[in-house]
Amino acid sequence: MDVPTHAIWTGWITFGLVSLPVQLFPATRRHGVDLHEVHAADGSRIQHQRVCQAEGREVDNRDITKGYKTPDGHTVVLEETDLQALPLPSKHVIDVLGFVPVDGLDPILFLRAYYAAPHGQAGQRPYALLAATLTRAERAAVAKVTLRTRERLAAVWPRRDTLVVQTLLWPEEVREPRDIASTTPVTGQELELASLLMAQMPSVDFAELHDDYASALQQLVAAKESGGQLLQPAEPEPAVDLIAALEKSVHKTAGPGRTPG
Known part of the structure; x- marks a missing residue:
């Protein structure tokens, strides 16, 4: 499994009286091209400074912490140690609240995925049991978890065991x-x-799909350096006759020698 070697969270998953120690690892990684902020006139990099509003001077990162503004306008300064002391059970325990059908989860709710790995020998058997039970029932467990001081709802389900x-x-x-x-x-x-x-359009193999942004960006940079022109892809036009557009599409996807439907 291609996952980082360092866990971002260590704790427990509990369902009923069964507890299994786990560690969480990011299941996804960022992919893309980074662009920098520069001065448009000369291309030099832009630096952002953190300035204290009261003193009007730049503040070092080690002197910056969090603050909470109370309803009466007073600011309470919170250090990292204060935030680590939040009295949240979900800081160390992913307590299963119940179960829902996997296909009943609304994708609009999804944020970020993590792989949970059994931590130590004691977690092996209950881990395998939970994964197998969820697979058999085609259900996901609903729980709460706190990551980096933020409590979130979470769904737990098996992917490739x-x-x-x-x-x-x-x-x-x-x-x-x-x-x-x-x-x-x-x-x-x-x-x-x-x-x-x-029904006639082909299925999608996600492994064959690739991000074209980096290639398009390279074309843009080359055109800017050479003074050339970029060939823009054609934009679709709205169908005047929807029935005619559908019939033409059906015949096109059917291919030569094939009868639509």
Whole structure:
């Protein structure tokens, strides 16, 4: 398993009276190209300074901490040791609150995924039991966990026999769409053609998909240096006749010599 060697969290997963010691490792990694802030006139790097509002001078990082503003406007200074002393059970225990069907989890809630690994010999058997039970029931455990002083909801489920702890947004953090969706009804013919098109389109192999941003950025940089022009991809145009566009798409995906449907 390609995971970091250093755990970001060590504690317990508990369900009922069963407890298993685990360590959490990031399950994903950042991928992309970093751009720097520079002065547009000469390209020199921009530096950000942290200035004390009261003293008007730059403050060293080691002298910066957190603060909480009370309702009466008073600021309470909180050191790292204070935050580590938060009386939250979820700092060290992922206590299972209940179980939900895996397909019942709303993806809009998903934040970040972590792999949970059994910590020590004592965690091996209960870990395997929880993973196997969740797999058999096709369910995910719902719990709470505190990472870096922030408590989050979490879903726990098995992926390739490994428990995943997926942090979730709290329900109040999700905005409802209200009335931004289309109110235009679709016809039965449109629905049948769109369903046929969906059925004929190939499945997606995620392993074959790649990020094109780095390549596009290199083309942009080369064009800027040489003074050349970039060839922009064509933008789609709205279909004037939706039925005609669907029928043409169905015949195109069917391929030569094949009958749609």
